[in-house]
Amino acid sequence: MIKVRVLGATQSAANIRAMDKAVRKRFYDEMLEISRKILVRSHRYVPYDTGKLQRSGKVKGYPGRYPVVYTSYGGPDVPYALIQHENLQYFHPGGRRAKYLELAVKDYEPEISKALEVATRNETQKFSMAGKVMTRI
Secondary structure, eight states, X not given: OOOOEEEXXXXXXXXXXXXXXXXXXXXXXXXXXXXXXXXHHHTTTSOOSSSHHHHTOEEEEEOSSSOEEEEEOOBTTBTTHXXXXXXXXXXXXXXXXXXXXXXXXXXXXXXXXXHHHHHXXXXXXXOOOSSOOEEEO
16 A cells, blocks of 8 residues: 655645735736726827816726726716717817727737736745645655
């Protein structure tokens, strides 16, 4: 009969759970930062008359097991936000235009994946398996 005993497995499992939580948190924080940059960049493009539409822009996040972050414009006081965003026939002076949020995302598109990759890699590198996993036969 062969007996195998794993030493350090409990600590290793705890480290993996802690790393999972830390990586999700870091990923979420990075998504929030990217979304804020997108919102600021979209201010270059958002149609501007009274400034109400621009001021309605917001970033909202929901952390947790599957973090989600939204960048949006509009609300009850600005029901025309979607129409302004989608209607390509509207004229917007001063370089402002429809698809203002999409344009801002495209401006940052090359950086988004890289930033998320670097953030999660840096976070995982902080963890090392405390206590080596060893087997004895």
